[in-house]
Amino acid sequence: MEQIAFGTDGWRAPLDTFTPDRVRMVAQGIASTLRAEGHDQPVVVGYDAREGSRGFAEEVSRVLCANGFDVLLSERDRPTPLYAYTVVDRECAGAVVITASHNPPSDNGIKFIPSDGAPALPPVMDAISDSLAEPTPLPADEHGSVRGFDPLEDHATHCLELTESVLEDASGTDGTDVHTHLEGLTVAYDAMHGSGRGTTDALLERAGAGVERLRCTRDSEFGGGAPEPAAETLEELADVVTSGAADLGVANDGDADRIAVVTPERGYLDENLLFAALFDWLLESRSGPAIRTVSTTSLLDRIGEAHGELVYEVPVGFKWVAQGMAEHDALVGGEESGGFSVRGHVREKDGVLVALLTACMHAAEPIDDRVDRLLEIHGHIVQRKTSVPCPDGEKASRLEALADDVPNTVAGAAVESVNTADGYKLALEDGSWLLVRPSGTEPVLRVYAEAETLDRVTELLEAGERLLESVRE
Structure with missing residues (x-):
């Protein structure tokens, strides 16, 4: 269970971690959460083109059915947004999609889309995370059914x-x-x-x-x-x-x-x-x-x-x-x-x-x-980003240290405002900006910069890297 960690957009992991047993635990967490919220509508189950994605989708379908939900199982791999549209169009309880999106083929993942067809917000994912468990099937006469469909x-x-x-x-x-x-x-x-x-x-x-x-x-x-x-x-x-x-x-x-x-x-x-x-x-x-x-x-x-x-x-x-x-x-x-x-x-x-x-x-x-x-x-804009290695366990402390030492100038320009909605975004007097934030999917801190020229963006990125180096533990 400790290997299952929900990031920015569901759980993604290498295939030696993304196993059928763990996928079934996530499916049980989703079923328990939907039941606790009073949902009894069908659940959409979809998948991408990766090796094994169809098999994982079938495992999810079995768990959902054993928890009393009818399942609409995609007949072939289709894009994630088609499943999101189906949830709203057919008034379903939600969708479970087996996908690792743009990750390499050595990974796979699982994503939950609630009944409004929008990405799940943290309270929903927290509830699923808290409900991770081995499947607990209902009596056979209370099981749901699986029906194939194509959302195209x-x-x-x-x-x-x-x-x-x-x-x-x-x-x-x-x-x-x-x-x-x-x-x-x-x-x-x-x-x-x-x-x-x-x-x-x-x-x-x-x-x-x-x-x-x-x-x-x-x-x-x-x-x-x-x-x-x-x-x-x-x-x-x-x-x-x-x-x-x-x-x-x-x-x-x-x-x-x-x-x-x-x-x-x-x-x-x-x-x-x-x-x-x-x-x-x-x-x-x-x-x-x-x-x-x-x-x-x-x-x-x-x-x-x-x-x-x-x-x-x-x-x-x-x-x-x-x-x-x-x-x-x-x-x-x-x-x-x-x-x-x-x-x-x-x-x-x-x-x-x-x-x-x-x-x-x-x-x-x-x-x-x-x-x-x-x-x-x-006005012209150029934007680039880079990554600074940082273990997940150090991200919060590095950014907290930065909070105590936000500079007054960056790369020769005065800092006009600071936005802390997601990391630290420093808006500069020349109209450029620098953003430092933690990655939600990798053990790195992201550094973004935008300015009118590539040379200026490069200066800002280098300044951001130096800033992070100065607050290293």
């Missing part, structure tokens, strides 16, 4: 309807057809051998775009690497787009809850710039604030201010973005790692829906042109 069609229909409503608002014309909007657009899609294959590409094609597929076959080893979209892992996708063979490139991580985009001029597009472009595009036809994490660009604040809209800052983790979206009726919420959702959808990051929205945004105006205009109006 319902989610796709919803995504098309939501996207067409955005296009209708933009055009001022009812019945705007997404097929007409995307006619002639070719999107290169890279599934990285993950669960987005046959889902994101199928949605884009159904919406009227031409699709060039890369790594859209199932490979439980993900080609020998982690299914993490980044500039260095999407070089082939970038070549396809920058050569002119496609108008836009889109990729998903292993469970397709996040998105990466490649454009003809920039190649790999910084997710901060993607968020800025998406917010700006949505504000052309709709209103509302944005929710961003402390590690996400302040360019969003400038865009919001120009449109008379607020931008709210929350701690890192999409659960906090989702909570902020609910509290402020936000138009869009997201994070610098490529996770986004929009009003009218479930409050869970969805790389499938956002792929379609991004294609429509690009069809309306090339993303490179939009980003160029935003940077010209609001």
Whole structure:
């Protein structure tokens, strides 16, 4: 039991730790928690493309059934956001997803999504953690049943309807057809051998775009690497787009809850710039604030201010973005790692829906042109991050020590304000910022910096590393 530790987004671990016995204990914890909350609706069980994920999902299903719950078990691996949508669409008690997202193939994980379709907040995960136990089945006549299902069609229909409503608002014309909007657009899609294959590409094609597929076959080893979209892992996708063979490139991580985009001029597009472009595009036809994490660009604040809209800052983790979206009726919420959702959808990051929205945004105006205009109006931004090794047991003490010694200046600029919502974020007088926070998934402290130039960002990152070195125990 001591090997089961819930992090930012569920429990992930190497396969020598992520064992069937421990998975059954987590499933029992979820069943006990749902029962204590008075839930008796069916539970969705899904999984990703990893070796063994289907088997783990079946183990979870058995435990839930033995606790009296009916189970909707996915017939094949699908993206995590499809299961979140199913929970809300079919009024289920929640979803259990076997996935380690972008982690390497040597890992697996388990994630719980409550009945509102948003990431579970700490009180829910604490209740599950407190209820971890060996399975305790009810009498056989009280067991639930398992029924196979595929969440693809319902989610796709919803995504098309939501996207067409955005296009209708933009055009001022009812019945705007997404097929007409995307006619002639070719999107290169890279599934990285993950669960987005046959889902994101199928949605884009159904919406009227031409699709060039890369790594859209199932490979439980993900080609020998982690299914993490980044500039260095999407070089082939970038070549396809920058050569002119496609108008836009889109990729998903292993469970397709996040998105990466490649454009003809920039190649790999910084997710901060993607968020800025998406917010700006949505504000052309709709209103509302944005929710961003402390590690996400302040360019969003400038865009919001120009449109008379607020931008709210929350701690890192999409659960906090989702909570902020609910509290402020936000138009869009997201994070610098490529996770986004929009009003009218479930409050869970969805790389499938956002792929379609991004294609429509690009069809309306090339993303490179939009980003160029935003940077010209609001100022250039460069953001980078680095990691400083730190055992989990030392993270709190290192940050507490920093609290007693927050500097007045960083890299020659005065500190104007300090945000302690998630670590320490130092806003500087020159408009740049430095953030130090603990990783929720690795034994490191993260150091983020944003400024107008790469040289200045490098100075800030080095200053952040020195700051952490000065408070080392």
